[in-house]
Amino acid sequence: MxxxxxxxxxxxxxxxxxxxxxxxxxxxxxxxxxxxxxxxxxxxxxxxxxxTKDEVLDAVANRVVREVDTSGFARGWRDGLLIWARSYHSVLVAHPNCAPVIASGTQRREQFLEMANSVHGGLVGAGWPARRATEISGAVKYLVIGAASTPFGSGFADDVQVYLDRYPHLSQAHRLRHEANRIDHDSFELGLTSLIRGLEPGPGQTE
Amino acid sequence: MxxxxxxxxxxxxxxxxxxxxxxxxxxxxxxxxxxxxxxxxxxxxxxxxxxTKDEVLDAVANRVVREVDTSGFARGWRDGLLIWARSYHSVLVAHPNCAPVIASGTQRREQFLEMANSVHGGLVGAGWPARRATEISGAVKYLVIGAASTPFGSGFADDVQVYLDRYPHLSQAHRLRHEANRIDHDSFELGLTSLIRGLEPGPGQTE
DNA sequence: CTTGCGAACCGAATGCTGTTCGGTTAATAT
DNA sequence: ATATTAACCGAACAGCATTCGGTTCGCAAG
Structure with a gap:
């Protein structure tokens, strides 16, 4: 042909x-x-x-990240962060095998810049200083990427009994291997809500 | 030969x-x-x-994670978490190219189980219920892994001017490219301290 | 003290991988 | 009608992880 x-x-x-x-x-x-x-x-x-193959992967990454919702900042920075983070997280849960591509991706990719720009703008618009806004969005991003990169679900050996005597404190956690997805989700939610709650003192002006 | x-x-x-x-x-x-x-x-x-090569990488991962300090829980769970997370983070900062290996690693590796066991034990010993302890250590782990996997430092294109008009909110952040390491560190610290501060209500019994 | 065995290395081979290059044809622009 | 460019093929290249048969050494048992 x-x-x-x-x-x-x-x-x-x-x-x-x-x-x-x-x-x-x-x-x-x-x-x-x-x-x-x-x-x-x-x-x-x-x-x-x-x-190159890398360009294909960049396209895939852009395609995936395009789905992330950054529209929540109209309802305040707390809701904006929550909606963004949960949306980002659920997109990565839907494509777990892409996590390494997203995580290791350079900040050169368009959809990533678009997303970062929206989040940063949302925070600054709510009164956070630019530097602080960068740190906040960075911290939340870390949480999302980390949750997608090291899920509990993948990884534990199948023969759980092996660990039980050697690592006594882990026995409870290991029993829940079949609930790994729930653990992952709850850990992420706990981290996200705690992080946002723990941000102090909040921006003065707009809330 | x-x-x-x-x-x-x-x-x-x-x-x-x-x-x-x-x-x-x-x-x-x-x-x-x-x-x-x-x-x-x-x-x-x-x-x-x-x-296999994977076994070599497992050995490398174990070697790196061996350096992580989990001894802080003797001084209470907050200090324990802080010391653990900072130690884990700084170990990964010292070996940034290993981050993908650590992140994607199965939970099968010995030093990882050792570490998880210590942290989980420290939290449970301080009064947290086992399930909550799993979620807390998971959330903190996410933060550490995420920070190591997607540093600000790597990735931005060198010709910063390209972005400035297209992504107006990012201009402040981009100016700081040469301060990327500081941004990374501050973002991680903000996330860590906020997350711990935001944990509520804390375990009742031991503090 | 020698015999046997497993451990440690070599060298060549296998089947992958990403990528390149020259060739061929079809669509498009002039 | 003609030139150019775009889209595909087929064969090739170097590098990859891994395997296998062969050689030599250290060591332990008889």
């Missing part, structure tokens, strides 16, 4: 296929060869649309 | 060389070939000591 009459590929099609592959098979399963396979195409053809 | 009179390799030597290589050149620079090179050995020889 040479050039087809109607294009087989497009940046969006490739990006979506990559996301589907990552969601279904994991980040390690994404290779240009496999990606090309699912699109019915040779690997080298992908390079007509993306210069 | 066949078998040398005195062994050239040992698990510890390999693990330390891997950590040195990661620290100096980045995680992507660690390959079994390069690792073997720095040790003056053929790649296949490494497999006499570690079954």
């Amino acid at each position: 040479a050039r087809p009459r109607t294009p087989l590929l497009s940046p969006d099609r490739i990006r979506d296929a990559a996301l589907t592959l990552i969601d279904a098979q994991g980040l390690a399963a994404l290779s240009m060869r496999r990606l090309a396979d699912t699109l019915g195409v040779q690997p080298s053809s992908l390079y007509s649309h993306y210069a | 066949a078998r040398p009179r005195t062994p050239l390799l040992s698990p510890d030597r390999i693990r330390d060389a891997a950590l040195t290589l990661i620290d100096a050149q980045g995680l992507a620079a660690l390959s079994m070939r390069r690792l073997a090179d720095t040790l003056g050995v053929q790649p296949s020889s490494l497999y006499s000591h570690y079954a």
